[in-house]
Amino acid sequence: MKLQPVENTVHKNRIKWVAAANIAGYGGSLAALNAIWYSKHPRTSFHFFDDNAEWLQVDKVGHLYSAYLESHASSELWRWAGLERKKRIWIGGLSGVAYQSIIEILDGFSADYGFSTGDFAANILGSALFISQELAWDKQKVKIKFSVHTNNYSSPDLEARADKIYGKTVLERFIKDYNSQTYWLSGNIHDLFHSGNFPEWLNVSIGYGADGMFGARSNIAKDELGNFIFDRSDIVRYRQWYLSPDIDLTRIKTNKKGLKILFFVLNSFKFPAPALELSQGKIKGHWIVF
Secondary structure, three states: OOOOOOOOOOOHHHHHHHHHHHHHHHHHHHHHHHHHOHHHOOEOOOOEOOOOOHHHHHHHHHHHHHHHHHHHHHHHHHHHOOOOHHHHHHHHHHHHHHHHHHHHHHHHOEOOOOEOHHHHHHHHHHHHHHHHHHHHHOOOOEEEEEEEOOOOOOOHHHHHHHHHHHOOOHHHHHHHOOOOEEEEEEEEHHHHHOOOOOOOOEEEEEEEEEEOOOOOOOOEEEOOOOOEEEEOOOOOOEEEEEEEEEEOHHHOOOOOHHHHHHHHHHOOEOOOEEEEEEEOOEEEEEEEEO
């Protein structure tokens, strides 16, 4: 999607609006995040925390996705404002890693967390994926997408554990439950293979997710005295890889600006479709994967 059809036509009022929206929107988000999340945890001096071995790295892919998405959205707003091509690519593109890094700094001052170099590297990679494609092709031939599904756990102890670490509401589960999330590298066949035999909106996507996780590093939890409060080490934690067709909604032709914006927003999510899954050394098919 291109919100601004005529490149290099600078709209000073739009530039002011986009700048104000970035400052107000992100500043407000940080204030809300601090009030809802960080204010409930004790503060400490800045420190690092190595969480690279946690959650089978699904959380790291989530950081990559967030930085990529923010970079893409910010750049398109600057395009709409008429900012010169390279400026809007770099300013918009670096927004993702900048926004995510501020959250990392807040983590660094939280006693329960810490600045994660793994998260920071994932943030950089997400913005770099966007910037490199814009500089090379002036389009995103490969996009990062997200899908999520509800998980009903099979026993009361698993459901209680999921309530504790992932939250009880549907929204909390969608955001925190790494067993329910899949991230996709979605490439446009027409652009990647320069083939006119496929429709311009058809993509092929590779997905990554994981399952069986009831703790960051293991399915065992202890209280402050070292007593076991949860032990389901019998449940296997495993990675999932998917191959699936996808739809690039932004390639659907329409002259209606409202639909273009809607398609751009919805295109952040993977279109439900059949998929092949590779996990635990086996390949199986699914009629629909969310």
